[in-house]
Amino acid sequence: MAERELKFEESLEKLDxxxxxxxxxGTPLEEAIQLYEEGMKLVKVCEKKLAVAQxxxxxxxxxxxxxxxxxxxxNLPDA
Amino acid sequence: xxxxxxxIRSYTVSEITADIRRVLLREFDDVAVSGEISNFSLYPxxxxxxxxxxxxxxxxxxxxxxxxxxxLQFLPENGMQVVAAGRLDVYSTKGEYQLxxxxxxxQGAGALAVxxxxxxxxxxxxxxxxxxxxxxIPRFPECIGIVTSTQGAAIKDVxxxxxxxxxxxxxxxxxxxxxxxxxxxxxxxxIRRMGLWRxxxxxxxxxxxxxxxxxxxxxxxxVCQAAVRCPIxxxxxxxxxxxxxxLDLVADLRAATPSMAAELxxxxxxxxxxxxxxxxxxxxxxxxxxxxxAAGRLDxxxRARIWKNPRLLIESRWQRLDDSKxxxxxxxxxxxVRASQLLDTRRARLQALSPLGVLARGYCLLxxxxxxxxxxxxxxxxxDRLSARLAExxxxxxxEPGKSGRxxxx
Numbered sequence: 001m002a003e004r005e006l007k008f009e010e011s012l013e014k015l016d017x018x019x020x021x022x023x024x025x026g027t028p029l030e031e032a033i034q035l036y037e038e039g040m041k042l043v044k045v046c047e048k049k050l051a052v053a054q055x056x057x058x059x060x061x062x063x064x065x066x067x068x069x070x071x072x073x074x075n076l077p078d079a
Numbered sequence: 080x081x082x083x084x085x086x087i088r089s090y091t092v093s094e095i096t097a098d099i100r101r102v103l104l105r106e107f108d109d110v111a112v113s114g115e116i117s118n119f120s121l122y123p124x125x126x127x128x129x130x131x132x133x134x135x136x137x138x139x140x141x142x143x144x145x146x147x148x149x150x151l152q153f154l155p156e157n158g159m160q161v162v163a164a165g166r167l168d169v170y171s172t173k174g175e176y177q178l179x180x181x182x183x184x185x186q187g188a189g190a191l192a193v194x195x196x197x198x199x200x201x202x203x204x205x206x207x208x209x210x211x212x213x214x215x216i217p218r219f220p221e222c223i224g225i226v227t228s229t230q231g232a233a234i235k236d237v238x239x240x241x242x243x244x245x246x247x248x249x250x251x252x253x254x255x256x257x258x259x260x261x262x263x264x265x266x267x268x269x270i271r272r273m274g275l276w277r278x279x280x281x282x283x284x285x286x287x288x289x290x291x292x293x294x295x296x297x298x299x300x301x302v303c304q305a306a307v308r309c310p311i312x313x314x315x316x317x318x319x320x321x322x323x324x325x326l327d328l329v330a331d332l333r334a335a336t337p338s339m340a341a342e343l344x345x346x347x348x349x350x351x352x353x354x355x356x357x358x359x360x361x362x363x364x365x366x367x368x369x370x371x372x373a374a375g376r377l378d379x380x381x382r383a384r385i386w387k388n389p390r391l392l393i394e395s396r397w398q399r400l401d402d403s404k405x406x407x408x409x410x411x412x413x414x415x416v417r418a419s420q421l422l423d424t425r426r427a428r429l430q431a432l433s434p435l436g437v438l439a440r441g442y443c444l445l446x447x448x449x450x451x452x453x454x455x456x457x458x459x460x461x462x463d464r465l466s467a468r469l470a471e472x473x474x475x476x477x478x479e480p481g482k483s484g485r486x487x488x489x
Contacts, residue, residue, distance in 0.1 A: 008219040008351075015358050022365035029373050036366040043359045050348055050355070052247035057238070059229065059252040060272070069276045074252050076229060076238075 008049055011042050018042070093171075100169040103176060107167035111260055112139065112178060113186060116159045130155065132163055132178070140170075140177040147181050152201065152300045153194035160187030162292075164260040182260055184295060191291050195298060198325055202300070207307050207329045214312045214331045217280045219346050222249040224279030224311070226269040229254045232287035233316065233337035240341035245348050251279050257286035262296035270305035270313065282309060283340045284326065285316030297324035306330055316340035438470035445476075 006014065018039040021027050027035070058071040090098070114132030121128050126145030131138045141163055143151075155161065165180040185194040202208060223241070227233045229252060241248055253269040256262045266284065273282050284306065286294070296302060297317045306313045306329050315330035316337040327333040334340035385391060438444065445453040446466050453459055461480040466473055 007221065009217065012219075012354075012358075015362075019358065019361055019365065022362060022369070027369070029369055032366055032369045036362055039362040040359065043355055043362075046355050047352070050247070050352055055242050055246060055248050055250070057250045057252070059254055060269075064272070066272065066275060069272070069278065071251060071278075074229065074250075076235060 006042075006045070008046060011046050015039055015042050015046075092174075096169060096171050096174060099176075100171070103167045103169060109164075109166060110178075111162050111164040113160070113162045114139070116155050116161055117157050119155055119157050128155065128180075130157075132161070140175055141165075141180050142170075142177050143180040143183060148183070150300075151183055153185060153197040155183060156190075156193065159185060159190035159193065161185050161190060162260065184260060184292075186292050188291060191295065195325070198298060198300060199328075202303060202325060202329065207303060212307070212331075216312050216314065216332050216344060219351075220280035220344065222251055222279040223344055224251045224253065224273045224282040226253045226255055226266060226273060226282060226284045227286055227337070228257045231257060233257075233285055236287070236336070236338040237283065237316075237341045240338045241345040244341065244345040247348075248345055258289065258293045258296060263299040263302050266296055267299075267301040267305040270302070270309050274305075274309035274311050277311065279311060281312045281314060281344060283314045283316050283334075283337070283344060284330070285334070285337050285340060286318065287337060288319040288322070291322075294318050294322055294324060297326040299325075302326055303329045314340050314344055435470065438468065441470075444468040 018035050022032055022035050022039075057074050059074040061070045061072045064070050112132055114134050117131045117133050117138070119128070119130040126148070128143040128148050130141050130143075132141055133139075143163075147165075162184045163178055163180045164182040164184070165178050167176055168179045169176050185191045206212070225234065225237060227237075234252065238250070241250070251273075253273055255265040255269045257266070270282065270284060273279060284302075285297070294317055297315070303325050306315075306326060312331040313329075314332045314334055315324065315326045316334040316339065317324040317326060318336070320335040323333075332343060334343050444467070446468070447453055447459065448464060451458075453465060459465065459478050461478050463478045465476050465478065467476050
C-alpha cells in the first residue's frame with residue numbers, strides 16, 4: 001500500500017519524534033542511522049513544499065449551490 | 080366655482096387611496112430610511128411595534144410587525160438613530176402612508192452603543208464568548224478561506240501580506256457585501272457555506288476600516304451565530320485596531336486588522352525554512368554525537384592494557400588460583416583444630432557422666448552369655464558362664480553350685 005503523503009505539519013511532528021529518539025541514550029546506533037536517513041528525507045519533502053511559489057487564488061462563483069460549490073479565478077479591481 | 084370635468088379626474092376616497100397605494104408600492108418597494116425614533120410603542124399582546132422616524136424637518140410613521148421584529152436583537156428606544164429598511168404602504172382607514180419595516184439597524188454612537196450592549200449580553204448568556212469554545216488555528220493550513228468584499232482594501236491587504244509570508248498559499252474567497260442592510264445575511268450565508276463545503280482549513284471573515292455603522296454587520300447576531308456554528312476555525316478581521324466587533328469576541332481568533340489576520344494565519348516561509356534547517360542540523364549533530372560516543376567507547380576498549388600484554392590474562396588467573404589454594408589449606412586446618420576442640424569438650428562431659436566411673440571404685444558389672452545384665456541371683460544357674468566387667472578389662476566367671484543359687488532351676 002502506498003503511503004499517504006504527509007502534510008507539512010505532520011512531517012514536522014514526525015521530525016520532532018525522530019529527534020527525540022535520536023537524543024535518547026537507549027537508541028542503538030543502527031537504529032539511529034535509520035532515523036537519521038528518515039529525518040533527512042522528511043526535511044527534503046518539507047523543503048520541496050516550501051519551494052512551491054505559485055499561489056492559487058480562487059473565489060466562489062455566485063451560482064454555487066449548497067451541494068455543488070464552484071470556484072473561478074479571482075480578479076481584483078485595480079485600486 | 081364651476082369645475083371642468085374634462086381636466087379633472089374624479090375619484091371616490093377608496094379609489095384615490097387605492098391609486099396612491101399602487102404608486103407608493105411601485106416607487107418605494109425597497110427603501111432604507113434613516114432617522115430618529117420617536118413615539119415608540121410596543122403592544123405586548125400583538126407584539127407589533129409602532130413609531131415615527133423623524134429628522135429636523137419631517138417625520139414618517141412606521142410599523143414593525145411581530146413576524147419581522149422577532150429577529151430584532153435590540154429594543155428600540157425613543158431618540159435612537161436607526162436605518163429602517165422596508166417598503167412604503169398605505170394605511171387606508173386613516174389615509175396615512177407608513178413604512179412597513181422589515182429590518183431595523185441602529186445608527187450613531189449612542190444607539191449603536193445601546194444595541195451593542197444588549198447584543199453582547201445576549202451572546203454572553205448564550206456562552207458564545209466562552210474561551211473554552213475557541214479552537215486552535217492550524218499552523219500550516221492547506222487552504223485559507225476568506226469571506227469579504229472583493230472591492231475593498233481588506234482582500235488586497237490579506238493577499239499582499241499573506242503571499243509575502245507564504246508564496247505557495249491556496250486561497251478561496253467568498254465575495255460578500257460588507258456594509259449596508261444586506262451585508263449581514265450574506266456574510267452569515269458565506270460563513271455557513273464555507274463551513275458546509277469544508278474547502279478550507281480556516282476562515283478569515285472581515286473588512287477594512289469604516290465608521291461604526293459601516294462595521295455594524297459584524298456585530299449582528301446572524302453573523303456571530305454563523306461563526307459559532309462554523310465547523311472550521313474562524314478568524315475575525317474587522318476594521319482598525321481600535322474597533323472591537325462582537326464577531327471578534329465570538330471568533331476563534333481575533334485579528335485587529337485584515338493585514339494582521341494574514342500575519343496570524345499564513346505561516347511564514349522564511350521562518351519555516353529556518354526551522355527546517357535547524358532541525359536538519361540538530362539531526363546531524365545527534366547522529367554525530369552517537370557516533371563519537373560509540374567510537375569513544377571502542378577506543379577505550381582498544382586502549383586497554385590487556386591487548387598489549389595478553390599474558391597478564393593468564394598470570395593473574397594463576398595468582399588467583401594459588402591464592403585460593405593457600406586459603407583453602409588454611410581454612411581446612413582451622414576447621415580441623417576447631418573440630419578436635421569440639422570433640423574434646425564433649426568427651427570430657429561424657430566421661431563425667433559415664434557409669435564406668437562406678438567400676439573404678441571396685442564394683443563390677445555381670446552379664447550373662449546373652450549380654451543381659453545380672454541383677455539377681457535367681458537369674459543364673461550353676462555352671463553358667465558369665466562375664467564380669469571391671470574398671471579395666473573383663474574376666475570370665477562360672478557360677479558354682481551354692482545355697483543362694485536356684486537349685487530347682489535347670
